[in-house]
Amino acid sequence: MSTLTVTSKGQVTLRKDVLDHLGVQPGQRISVDKLPDGRVMVSAERASEPISAVFNLLKKENRPALSIDDMNDLAAKGWAGER
Template identity: 40%
Template sequence: MATATLTSKGQITIPASVRDALHIDAGDRVEFVEVGPGRYEFIAATRPVTALKGMFGKSRKAVSIEDMNAAISARGASAR
């Protein structure tokens, strides 16, 4: 099992075996996903956003850019 120590600045060095297994390198992004109380998964966020294309299939209803902008504005205003 690979282990790491947390520094006083909240930083850790990811062991080389873990970096190799996740295919991550300096400058790559990672995500911490809570999977349960006190439990997190450490996930490499190295896939490009274009990899999401087609993930959800065709939309049932066409939505215009204006409708999208209005929904974003409404949600942003309600968050304040």
């Protein structure tokens, strides 16, 4: 258990071992929930990945990316039952 000291401004500093346990890096956010019995629950906020993280997810190595027209042609053939 870690003991923290409250400053005159009402702030506390979490020790490195606590931050490591939470998996928090500088610049990341921590959420604090007040529980009814006077305790608090501290947890790391987990940001969802940006939409750009999925770019090139399905791209195969050594194969050029499909153009929009190519994708539309493939979709039309699929709907027509062609392969």
